Amino acid sequence: MTRPSTGPDLLARARTGHIPSQSQLITALEAQTPIGRSLLPAVHAAGGRAHVIGVTGAPGSGKSTLVGALAKELRAQDRTVAIVAVDPSSSLTGGAILGDRIRMQEHALDPGIFVRSMSTRGWLGGVSRATVDAVAVLDASGWDVLIVETVGVGQAEVEIVQIAHTTVVVSVPGLGDDIQAIKAGLLEVADLHVVNKVDRPDANKTIAELLNMLTLAGPPSAGGWPIPVLGTVGLDGTGVAELVGTLDQHLAWLRSTGELATRERSAAAARIRAIARDLVTDRIHDPAIGDAFDAAVEDVASRRLDPHTAAAALIGSVAITDRFPGGVTT
Amino acid sequence: MTRPSTGPDLLARARTGHIPSQSQLITALEAQTPIGRSLLPAVHAAGGRAHVIGVTGAPGSGKSTLVGALAKELRAQDRTVAIVAVDPSSSLTGGAILGDRIRMQEHALDPGIFVRSMSTRGWLGGVSRATVDAVAVLDASGWDVLIVETVGVGQAEVEIVQIAHTTVVVSVPGLGDDIQAIKAGLLEVADLHVVNKVDRPDANKTIAELLNMLTLAGPPSAGGWPIPVLGTVGLDGTGVAELVGTLDQHLAWLRSTGELATRERSAAAARIRAIARDLVTDRIHDPAIGDAFDAAVEDVASRRLDPHTAAAALIGSVAITDRFPGGVTT
Numbered sequence: 001m002t003r004p005s006t007g008p009d010l011l012a013r014a015r016t017g018h019i020p021s022q023s024q025l026i027t028a029l030e031a032q033t034p035i036g037r038s039l040l041p042a043v044h045a046a047g048g049r050a051h052v053i054g055v056t057g058a059p060g061s062g063k064s065t066l067v068g069a070l071a072k073e074l075r076a077q078d079r080t081v082a083i084v085a086v087d088p089s090s091s092l093t094g095g096a097i098l099g100d101r102i103r104m105q106e107h108a109l110d111p112g113i114f115v116r117s118m119s120t121r122g123w124l125g126g127v128s129r130a131t132v133d134a135v136a137v138l139d140a141s142g143w144d145v146l147i148v149e150t151v152g153v154g155q156a157e158v159e160i161v162q163i164a165h166t167t168v169v170v171s172v173p174g175l176g177d178d179i180q181a182i183k184a185g186l187l188e189v190a191d192l193h194v195v196n197k198v199d200r201p202d203a204n205k206t207i208a209e210l211l212n213m214l215t216l217a218g219p220p221s222a223g224g225w226p227i228p229v230l231g232t233v234g235l236d237g238t239g240v241a242e243l244v245g246t247l248d249q250h251l252a253w254l255r256s257t258g259e260l261a262t263r264e265r266s267a268a269a270a271r272i273r274a275i276a277r278d279l280v281t282d283r284i285h286d287p288a289i290g291d292a293f294d295a296a297v298e299d300v301a302s303r304r305l306d307p308h309t310a311a312a313a314l315i316g317s318v319a320i321t322d323r324f325p326g327g328v329t330t
Numbered sequence: 331m332t333r334p335s336t337g338p339d340l341l342a343r344a345r346t347g348h349i350p351s352q353s354q355l356i357t358a359l360e361a362q363t364p365i366g367r368s369l370l371p372a373v374h375a376a377g378g379r380a381h382v383i384g385v386t387g388a389p390g391s392g393k394s395t396l397v398g399a400l401a402k403e404l405r406a407q408d409r410t411v412a413i414v415a416v417d418p419s420s421s422l423t424g425g426a427i428l429g430d431r432i433r434m435q436e437h438a439l440d441p442g443i444f445v446r447s448m449s450t451r452g453w454l455g456g457v458s459r460a461t462v463d464a465v466a467v468l469d470a471s472g473w474d475v476l477i478v479e480t481v482g483v484g485q486a487e488v489e490i491v492q493i494a495h496t497t498v499v500v501s502v503p504g505l506g507d508d509i510q511a512i513k514a515g516l517l518e519v520a521d522l523h524v525v526n527k528v529d530r531p532d533a534n535k536t537i538a539e540l541l542n543m544l545t546l547a548g549p550p551s552a553g554g555w556p557i558p559v560l561g562t563v564g565l566d567g568t569g570v571a572e573l574v575g576t577l578d579q580h581l582a583w584l585r586s587t588g589e590l591a592t593r594e595r596s597a598a599a600a601r602i603r604a605i606a607r608d609l610v611t612d613r614i615h616d617p618a619i620g621d622a623f624d625a626a627v628e629d630v631a632s633r634r635l636d637p638h639t640a641a642a643a644l645i646g647s648v649a650i651t652d653r654f655p656g657g658v659t660t
Contacts, residue, residue: 037638044636059388261631268630268637272623275641276614277607284606293602300598301591306374307598308367311605 007035011042014141019114022141026116029133040133046140048264050082051251054161056150056189057170062196065234066170067149073240074145075112082114082143084134086150086160114143129278132163132271161189162270165263166250168192168243171210173202190227191250194243198231207231225253284314337365341372344471349444352471356446359463370463376470378594380412381581384491386480386519387500392526395564396500397479401443403570404475412444412473414464416480416490444473459608462493462601491519492600495593496580498522498573501540503532520557521580524573528561537561555583614644 010028013021025043028036055070057063064085071081116138118131131148138146148160161167169190193214195206210229220226228246232239254260284293296314299305340358343351355373358366385400387393394415401411446468448461461478468476478490491497499520523544525536540559550556558576562569584590614623626644629635 040638041636044630044638045633048633265627265631269623269627271637272626272630272641272644273611273614275638276645277610279641279645280607280610281603284603293599296602297595297599300374300602301595303375303378306371307601307605308370308374311602311609314602315606315609 007039008042010035011039011046011140014137015046017111017142019111022114022137023116025137026134029137030118030130040136043133043136043140047136048139050139050143050146051247052135052139052146052148052163052165053247054148054150054164054167055170056161056167057172057194057196059151061170061172062234063149063170066194066196066232066240067147067234069232069234069237069240070147070243071113072237073244075110077244078112079144080112080142081145081147082138082141083116083147083149084131084138085115085117086131086148114138128160129274131160135163163267165254165260166191166247168194168247170194170196171206172197173200173206191225192243192246193227193229194239195229195231196234198239199233203231223257225250225259280315337368338372340365341369341376341470344467345376347441347472349441352444352467353446355467356464359467360448360460370466373463373466373470377466378469380469380473380476381577382465382469382476382478382493382495383577384478384480384494384497385500386491386497387502387524387526389481391500391502392564393479393500396524396526396562396570397477397564399562399564399567399570400477400573402567403574405440405442407574408442409474410442410472411475411477412468412471413446413477413479414461414468415445415447416461416478444468458490459604461490465493493597495584495590496521496577498524498577500524500526501536502527503530503536521555522573522576523557523559525559525561526564528569529563533561553587555580555589610645 010021010025014025025036025039029040029043030036055063055067067083067085071083074081116134118134135146135148148164150160167189169192171193173195193210195203195210197203198207207229214227214229230239230243230246232243234240251260254263292314296305296310300307300310340351340355344355355366355369359370359373360366385393385397397413397415401413404411446464448464465476465478478494480490497519499522501523503525523540525533525540527533528537537559544557544559560569560573560576562573564570581590584593622644626635626640630637630640
């Protein structure tokens with residue numbers, strides 16, 4: 001017999017490594033239940049230990065397979081791995097695409113690995129918040145390495161990159177005639193480039209193009225991180241041990257240079273900003289606001305009013321508190 | 331001798347079809363200059379005439395070539411065409427990728443066509459606002475057809491889809507082993523599917539997969555729009571006249587069913603919401619707020635405070651006006 005979970009119970013069990021509790025907590029946060037919301041401060045306070053790695057790249061680059069191989073190598077080194085896969089599948093076909101995850105089933109009986117898919121259900125809007133919350137739960141739960149896998153372009157990925165300590169951008173030979181990382185706007189976010197499927201005949205061209213672009217960007221500053229380009233074959237694990245070694249070097253560099261603290265401040269700023277934006281969107285639709293929003297929509301649609309004036313009027317009396325009651329700064 | 335433009339001059343000249351004034355106005359809005367901001371109500375009021383078509387799809391699907399062919403066909407039918415291309419190139423390589431646009435140069439001397447690239451400079455954040463404003467300027471300037479070309483995944487594209495009357499999703503045979511429109515979360519947004527490069531040997535498979543997915547989604551409701559799948563070859567114009575015919579049919583359907591008005595209301599709601607969110611982000615960073623934001627960032631980064639509590643505190647005294655002063659509802 002099990003009693004229904006109370007919030008603190010749920011977090012305490014999640015922190016002992018109890019995977020069903022972790023899943024339940026992620027679901028509660030995704031659904032924004034009262035228990036989920038009430039646990040956010042404790043979840044955040046308990047985090048900060050895991051190495052958070054973002055893996056991103058164009059569709060078809062073999063990211064899922066590579067992430068599977070990466071997890072296998074980390075497990076061989078006796079580190080625990082949680083994977084959060086952001087899956088831009090539609091509500092129509094969610095199940096089919098989640099089938100991608102089937103290849104992870106070889107790990108299904110290993111308690112040192114956990115895979116969670118976050119479905120975007122058509123729009124990417126809510127997924128970034130839910131993904132970031134899921135990462136916070138898994139961080140609080142004590143996993144050594146958290147891998148966040150995303151499809152590579154757009155606001156959701158930007159927010160995920162902002163919480164990652166190390167961002168890996170995956171390219172693949174022969175996918176279109178331009179450099180994918182550039183097309184996707186991902187060149188600046190990479191701490192590490194991987195050319196996957198490097199056993200293909202045109203792999204050297206892709207590697208050379210990336211190296212050329214990095215050369216154009218200029219050498220790293222003194223003490224800076226020289227962005228490497230690694231080759232892997234996700235299917236057979238070629239180059240994956242080297243990838244793990246380089247990820248470890250990057251984390252060591254982040255720590256030794258103080259860059260880790262800088263990134264954590266940037267991540268905090270980005271999260272506060274994103275959450276504040278969501279809160280305002282919620283407020284605009286609050287029934288307490290009455291019909292103001294609906295009236296504004298009618299006026300803008302009929303061109304009696306422009307949307308900028310409408311938005312400014314709706315948040316016209318926004319007064320942001322000039323003292324910050326929640327924090328204790330020392 | 332020319333005098334420096336005043337705002338009303340600039341819009342008036344743009345509306346006579348003076349392309350340099352249109353460019354200047356788009357730039358003013360992109361840079362958010364005082365003149366640009368002051369013209370937003372008049373720009374919005376003057377719009378609502380053009381057929382706004384969104385063209386989206388994965389990188390490598392040949393969208394730019396197809397859009398060029400589409401413009402050529404529309405010109406042959408004596409309609410004027412403005413193209414806004416959202417270009418996720420990095421600040422490092424912006425010039426190189428804009429070279430894609432060179433293929434549009436065959437139209438360079440035709441005053442009935444206009445091409446504007448919106449560069450995302452790494453992040454996709456600001457580009458959706460700037461793109462939507464550019465579309466509003468071109469709409470106010472009297473172009474018959476506005477084509478907005480985007481790379482296919484993410485928040486920027488979602489916002490652009492919300493302002494399009496007709497959304498075309500471009501797939502291409504043999505790009506990875508999954509259906510690209512689904513991978514990219516684009517299945518629900520398509521009013522019309524195009525399989526480009528349909529002369530490739532595996533094109534029938536791609537068409538069949540799309541048709542199969544559409545069948546799974548069920549038939550359209552009575553009076554609904556049956557989503558077609560067309561084949562094109564952007565390079566030689568195969569199928570492009572049929573594409574133009576279908577785009578016209580879709581606009582006629584939108585008008586005859588009242589769906590056009592519904593979409594314009596949704597677009598208005600989405601824009602008001604997006605602008606309100608941006609305004610709040612600006613307010614949070616307003617120096618008038620003092621150090622509250624910076625203090626919150628420090629507290630969240632050091633895990634003394636969680637970002638949800640911080641954001642709620644920062645916008646704690648947000649009071650959205652319960653009367654809406656700007657609009658006249660009848």
